Amino acid sequence: MDTAVLMTTFGVIFLAELGDKTQLTAMALAIRYPWKKVFVGIAAAFALLNVGAVLVGKILFAVLPLFWIKFMSGGLFLFFGVTTLRGGEDADEEEGKKASARGPVVTSFVMILLAELGDKTQLVTTSLAAQYDSPLAVFTGSTLALWLVSLIGIFLGRQLIRVVSLYTIQKAAGVLFLVFGVIVLYQAFSGR
Template identity: 25%
Template sequence: MGLSLIEGLTKSLAMTVLSEIGDKTFFAAAILAMRHPRRSVLTGCLGALIVMTVLSVLLGWSAPNLISRKWTHHITTVLFLGFGFWSLWEGFTGEGESEELKEVEAKLDADMKADGIGAKGNSQGNEEDTKKQERRFLTQFLSPIFLKAFSITFFGEWGDKSQLATIGMASDFNPFGVVLGGIFGHALCTTAAVLGGKSLASQISEKMVAFSSGILFLVFGLQSLLSTTSE
């Protein structure tokens, strides 16, 4: 069990870091941090990723109770190999430019314009109320920026490769180790995005990230395949 805990933690950490660097949620955190208070953006993005990781692990942990462990192991193997070839294909066919960065930036620009138009009429009358509300811990914690960062990250991660891989890992390894590795990996990536800002995001080589994550997924898939034949 101890070995499974360490293996689940290290694999989850490596998978999360390589999957999340250069992802849409990474770019979103970087851009939001340039326009809004970093603390609200960091807590919002990281909170969503922690909730997503826990939900994914719970789903993967419960899977062997619904399906036989043999089948969940085979599904995990197929997921790893499939994501590996998918990531390598993205690396070979990608143009090397941050297309996701441009897409996220355009979406956030549109959201900001919409928010600005809606807020013009209410800015003067609510100044005193806003100042009073900002003193309350709950209002500070659940600020509009926090909720925006949380919702963008949560729905952006839903159905992502890293989420599906986390579900597969939790069915094969110690769920507690997978949770710890996933949360730590997300914390590293999100903190780097928030602190580094757009300059860090724009310097990321999407091809290298795709190739690295593809190779990592293939290694995990081959290990899982070999462990199946040895059973």
């Protein structure tokens, strides 16, 4: 494995994703669900996305137009925004008791998969894989960078609970999901 390619990919992807919607999504999900389950879903989504970016990224975009990817992603963010805003503290406690082991994992996986499909970091990963003859180094660097950024978001979210009430954080997360949904839908319809 080419260490220089791995480090270059890691640095580029880490900086591109730092403070992006994915990190904020990880933070919001970790407030609502157990962080380990959230991370499993996020990690699996990024691993799958990076395999796609490195191996079949160009084919994927030829088969599924970016408009539909963004349209589904925006709709999903709006859905989670509304459901997060509608839920109160009691509903979250009851939901936490009923949640199966895979509920938070699947939720995290689907949200990240749809939000990141066709995103700048996936396009950069595809580009780096095309530039360098080291697909394993590109995959590893990109995946590790995305996992680290997600973990930073998760742990910032967990610390935030100590300072701000869970109710306030959940309402802010709901608004955040709605804002992301509107932005992604705007991008879909404006061709960006």
